[in-house]
Structures are given as C-alpha cells and as structure tokens.
Amino acid sequence: MKAYNYINGTWREAESGERMGSRNPARPGEEIGSSPRSSRTDAEQAVQAAQTAGLAWRDRPAGERGELLRQMALCLEARSGELAELLTREVGKTQPESLGEVKRGVAILHYYAGLAMHADGEHLPAADGVSLLYTRKIPLGVVALITPWNFPVAIPLWKLAPALISGNTVVLKPATGASLTAALLVEIISEAGLPSGVLNLVNGAGAAVAAALVEHPLVQGVSFTGSNAAGRRIAQQAAARGIKVQLEMGGKNAVVVMADADLARAADAVVSGAMKSAGQKCTATSKVIVQPEIRERFTTLLLERLQAITLGPGESPGVYSGPLASEQQQRSVLAAIDAAREAGAELLWGGGMPQTAETAGGYYVEPTLFAGVDPASALAREEIFGPVLAVLEAATLEEAIDLANDTEYGLSAAIFTSSLTSAMTFIRRIEAGMVKVNSETAGVEYQAPFGGLKQSSSHSREQGVAALDFYTHTQTISLTM
Incomplete structure (x- = not known):
C-alpha cells in the first residue's frame, strides 16, 4: 500500500518527496507499504486548509454535522474487514482484536452523531429580571490530534468525532508505526462527503510534525495520546502559546x-x-x-x-x-x-x-x-x-x-x-x-469519561459527553432588548 497525506480534500506526497517504509512486525522482512515523510511545510498547509474550511463547518447546522458522522460510520462498517486486516499486518494485533477495534470505531461515530442535537448550553436567571442570560458551547477552531500506534483506529476516532461534532476542523497526525492504517481510515471516512479541509492527515516523524502543529498560530487545541516524555514536551509548547491541551499518557x-x-x-x-x-x-x-x-x-x-x-x-x-x-x-x-x-x-x-x-x-x-x-x-x-x-x-x-x-x-x-x-x-x-x-x-x-490522575493525564477527559468540554469554549450571552 502506498499512503499519502490528505490535505484540503486531496491526496498528495510530502513536499520533500521522501517516504517511510512500514513492515509487518510478525514478519519484519515483509514491507507492507510506505507513507510520506512530512515536514513543517506539509503541516502548515494542512493547518491552513483546516482554517479556511473552519467558518463554513462551524456554521453548518449541528444536525447536518451529525448526519455526516452517521455516514462516516456506515462507510467504516462497510469496509471494516479491509481496515482490520491492514491494522493486523501493520501493528500486529490478532484479527479478532483488530476487527473489534474497528467495530468500536463505528460505534463511536454513531454515538457522537447522536450528540449533534445535545443541549450545548443553559438558560440562567438574569439579575435584572428582564434580560435573557444564557450560555452556549462554541468550537475552538483548528485542532491537532496526535495519536499513537497501539489503537490506530479507535483513538483517532474518539478524538475526531467529538472534535467534528463540536464544529472544529482537524489535522490528524498519526504515529509513524500506524501511518498506513491511518491513511486507509481517512480514505474510508472521507467517502461520507466531508467538505474539503475539514479533516486533514499529515504523516511523518513525530517530533518535527507534531511540533509544527502545536506551535502553529492557527491551531487552538491539541489532543495527544502517547508517552509521558512526548506529552510533557507538547504541554510546554502549548502552554507557551496559551492554547488548550489534552494529554493521555502512561499507566502502571x-x-x-x-x-x-x-x-x-x-x-x-x-x-x-x-x-x-x-x-x-x-x-x-x-x-x-x-x-x-x-x-x-x-x-x-x-x-x-x-x-x-x-x-x-x-x-x-x-x-x-x-x-x-x-x-x-x-x-x-x-x-x-x-x-x-x-x-x-x-x-x-x-x-x-x-x-x-x-x-x-x-x-x-x-x-x-x-x-x-x-x-x-x-x-x-x-x-x-x-x-x-x-x-x-x-x-x-x-x-x-x-x-x-x-x-x-x-x-x-x-x-x-x-x-x-x-x-x-x-x-x-x-x-x-x-x-x-x-x-x-x-x-x-466510549460513552463514559476516560482519563487518569497524576502523571497519566492532563486531567481533562476523553470519550462520553465529557469529551465535548475539551473541544469547546463556553460563551456567556446577555441579551437585552
């Protein structure tokens, strides 16, 4: 399989033209494909595409965004066997585990599609007894999702689904050890008809591409799953810019x-x-x-x-x-x-x-x-x-x-x-x-909040309704006529 980056609705090589090979961990002599070795330039193009698509996606009715997620789930279900087979060959999981993970991804998409019409704020009594005082959730904007190789379908989807349903646009940076699986996943779900630029994929070495995303002035949130060392580095980069960061890391x-x-x-x-x-x-x-x-x-x-x-x-x-x-x-x-x-x-x-x-x-x-x-x-x-x-x-x-x-x-x-x-x-x-x-x-x-204490997490929660909190700001409105 020859994978590519997916930027602004098109599949393309990295600007460098360089590629990375992927081998079957059960039979390392078997090369199963290659993917682009991207650089900061590719990351910047993906962010710009997401930014350009952002306003129209944010303004799209929530019900329409939910319907697109439902279509993504149907596309994924139709090609679940194909994706599970590649996942097994690239990461080494047993076929039942791989197929179970893909089915979990289908369920995650259906779950967040159902939250499209979920209440996104509350009405509060105003002190003057006349004004309309209420809150609403608004999207962050462009978010970067940096995901690991051990669950290369489920983890990207449990980040991607709440990000999209909340009105954000996304740049996904998968682990190099799961780049082929990530590319096929994006190919499958993009068949649902997502507008160009709403979902972008950039493959490449973690340190270079991840840093380019976290440091980009248009990226407003970063969700990361991986090692503690990489998580701490990302947290420092995000803190320097004052943007939201979500970390899920190790466990003992x-x-x-x-x-x-x-x-x-x-x-x-x-x-x-x-x-x-x-x-x-x-x-x-x-x-x-x-x-x-x-x-x-x-x-x-x-x-x-x-x-x-x-x-x-x-x-x-x-x-x-x-x-x-x-x-x-x-x-x-x-x-x-x-x-x-x-x-x-x-x-x-x-x-x-x-x-x-x-x-x-x-x-x-x-x-x-x-x-x-x-x-x-x-x-x-x-x-x-x-x-x-x-x-x-x-x-x-x-x-x-x-x-x-x-x-x-x-x-x-x-x-x-x-x-x-x-x-x-x-x-x-x-x-x-x-x-x-x-x-x-x-x-x-997937319907329950997930996250750790101490050094396992940055203390926000993924999955369930709680995941929507990370991908949104709360806006307070007072309306007096």
Missing part, C-alpha cells in the same frame, strides 16, 4: 486480589488485562497484589493460563496474542525484563523471545511473570508496555492500596473481592481515573 495499572475473591475469575481477568495486545495498552494490568495466604494458589492459576497462551501472527486462527509492534518495542521490553532480573525479582515464566516456527523472526516477547518483586523497584513502579506481570504481596487491603498507589501514574486499577466494604474502601482510596471491581483494568467504554 494494579489489580488487588483479596483472599475472599473468586480466584479463577480474577486470574482470567489479570492474564487478559496483562497479555492481550502483547500488553501494549495504557490500561494493561502491570502488577497484581495478593494476600499472602492466597499467593501460592493464585500464582499457580496465573501460570496455568500463561502456559496456555499461543503466540503467532495476528491473522493466524487461535492465536491469543501477536508480536510487539516494532523492534524498538521488543528491545525496550526485553531490557526491562533483564533489569528486573538484575534487581533480584524471581522469574517464574517467560522472559525471552519464543522459539517456534510461527514466531521466528518476529518481534515477539514471551508472556512473562515475576514474583518476589521489590515494591520500590522499576518493575513495580514504572510502565513497561509489554507482556510483563509482577506479583506483589500485601497482608491487608490498606497495604495493598498503598502499593497500588506507589507510582507516578494513576490511570486504571481493579480489585477482586466478594466484600462490598473492601470494594468501597478501594474505590475511595485508589488513585486512578478508572476503577474496576471484579473486572480487568484494560478496556474502556
């Missing part, structure tokens, strides 16, 4: 398993949360904290499930998890595993690259389980973003909560218990933006 998500829990159910959820998508989710389970009296039994349950996991190319039937998305990801995860061993953690399972015909040459890492983990170690406190799980012990619920909170992140957390008292204590004290009781840490619902 803990599960607490109490002695009164259904242990088999908990083990299923922990393994699913930690190992699906090769652990490459910001909400993936990274550490599990158990009471001493169930540690041995629960660890055995985890090992049974880990030993049954099948790795292989995402399109192969029956595969539980595919490869990591890139060689860089593989190296990073293996380095974290080596560091954990050197720090004295006990390796119970995995820890290397699988040696099978199905996985040969691919960017795979075995499902890995550590015990005897020092709570102060990097393994217990820092994000790895791979299929690595640490088991820690805590004698009491209070101690378990303290261990769960002992990290700079605060995205997702879960507890397994049959005690309502324990569940409510956990909910009150855990430092996480998303809290689960008797279900895995991974997974979000």
Whole structure:
C-alpha cells in the first residue's frame, strides 16, 4: 500500500518527496507499504486548509454535522474487514482484536452523531429580571490530534468525532508505526462527503510534525495520546502559546486480589488485562497484589493460563496474542525484563523471545511473570508496555492500596473481592481515573469519561459527553432588548 497525506480534500506526497517504509512486525522482512515523510511545510498547509474550511463547518447546522458522522460510520462498517486486516499486518494485533477495534470505531461515530442535537448550553436567571442570560458551547477552531500506534483506529476516532461534532476542523497526525492504517481510515471516512479541509492527515516523524502543529498560530487545541516524555514536551509548547491541551499518557495499572475473591475469575481477568495486545495498552494490568495466604494458589492459576497462551501472527486462527509492534518495542521490553532480573525479582515464566516456527523472526516477547518483586523497584513502579506481570504481596487491603498507589501514574486499577466494604474502601482510596471491581483494568467504554490522575493525564477527559468540554469554549450571552 502506498499512503499519502490528505490535505484540503486531496491526496498528495510530502513536499520533500521522501517516504517511510512500514513492515509487518510478525514478519519484519515483509514491507507492507510506505507513507510520506512530512515536514513543517506539509503541516502548515494542512493547518491552513483546516482554517479556511473552519467558518463554513462551524456554521453548518449541528444536525447536518451529525448526519455526516452517521455516514462516516456506515462507510467504516462497510469496509471494516479491509481496515482490520491492514491494522493486523501493520501493528500486529490478532484479527479478532483488530476487527473489534474497528467495530468500536463505528460505534463511536454513531454515538457522537447522536450528540449533534445535545443541549450545548443553559438558560440562567438574569439579575435584572428582564434580560435573557444564557450560555452556549462554541468550537475552538483548528485542532491537532496526535495519536499513537497501539489503537490506530479507535483513538483517532474518539478524538475526531467529538472534535467534528463540536464544529472544529482537524489535522490528524498519526504515529509513524500506524501511518498506513491511518491513511486507509481517512480514505474510508472521507467517502461520507466531508467538505474539503475539514479533516486533514499529515504523516511523518513525530517530533518535527507534531511540533509544527502545536506551535502553529492557527491551531487552538491539541489532543495527544502517547508517552509521558512526548506529552510533557507538547504541554510546554502549548502552554507557551496559551492554547488548550489534552494529554493521555502512561499507566502502571494494579489489580488487588483479596483472599475472599473468586480466584479463577480474577486470574482470567489479570492474564487478559496483562497479555492481550502483547500488553501494549495504557490500561494493561502491570502488577497484581495478593494476600499472602492466597499467593501460592493464585500464582499457580496465573501460570496455568500463561502456559496456555499461543503466540503467532495476528491473522493466524487461535492465536491469543501477536508480536510487539516494532523492534524498538521488543528491545525496550526485553531490557526491562533483564533489569528486573538484575534487581533480584524471581522469574517464574517467560522472559525471552519464543522459539517456534510461527514466531521466528518476529518481534515477539514471551508472556512473562515475576514474583518476589521489590515494591520500590522499576518493575513495580514504572510502565513497561509489554507482556510483563509482577506479583506483589500485601497482608491487608490498606497495604495493598498503598502499593497500588506507589507510582507516578494513576490511570486504571481493579480489585477482586466478594466484600462490598473492601470494594468501597478501594474505590475511595485508589488513585486512578478508572476503577474496576471484579473486572480487568484494560478496556474502556466510549460513552463514559476516560482519563487518569497524576502523571497519566492532563486531567481533562476523553470519550462520553465529557469529551465535548475539551473541544469547546463556553460563551456567556446577555441579551437585552
């Protein structure tokens, strides 16, 4: 596949003429396509196109914008298999996971289409008893969406849909590791008939293109999902200009398993949360904290499930998890595993690259389980973003909560218990933006606000009605005749 930038309703090469190759992480020798290596010039052209289209899009009746989103959903649904297949080949997800993500994208578009006629303000009593005092939501203008490779359909859409329905125009900058998927996604949804310039796509290296977008004087808002280092840099650039910025970043998500829990159910959820998508989710389970009296039994349950996991190319039937998305990801995860061993953690399972015909040459890492983990170690406190799980012990619920909170992140957390008292204590004290009781840490619902605490987020919320708040300003009007 040969992808292009999409600017002002036309597909075009980067001004430089340079391109970047994309390879299948399951079979790195297989090049699946290329995309433009864009520069600041391309980003500026996309922003200008979005600015030019902005007034007409903003003034378009909300119901018409909603109908366009509904048509985008129908276009995406009609070509869901095609997009899911490319997603699997480019990022490495299993086919069921890829298809599920595309279907989620369809649902997101339908959801925000339904919010087109949602109330966008309120009527307030005026002090003089005569004037009409009310508020309304107005769009920011041009917004830049900077998205990651791990959910290359769902995340762009859960940013794009509320931005468009609120009357903004958009420049999408996807991760280089998902540039082909992003281009096909834009091709599909643009078939709905979006006016030229309302949606623009610029591929290219993150630092150069992202900086050009954040620093552009016409860009009025930036929504970013990715690493903490990149997020902090974007936040500084946005703050220097005084524009709105939304960051969703890392997580070190803990599960607490109490002695009164259904242990088999908990083990299923922990393994699913930690190992699906090769652990490459910001909400993936990274550490599990158990009471001493169930540690041995629960660890055995985890090992049974880990030993049954099948790795292989995402399109192969029956595969539980595919490869990591890139060689860089593989190296990073293996380095974290080596560091954990050197720090004295006990390796119970995995820890290397699988040696099978199905996985040969691919960017795979075995499902890995550590015990005897020092709570102060990097393994217990820092994000790895791979299929690595640490088991820690805590004698009491209070101690378990303290261990769960002992990290700079605060995205997702879960507890397994049959005690309502324990569940409510956990909910009150855990430092996480998303809290689960008797279900895995991974997974979000598009109709509910999503975001983290501490260093996981800039503290605004994505998805649900709450997402509209970021993409709008509140305007107050007093009308006296």
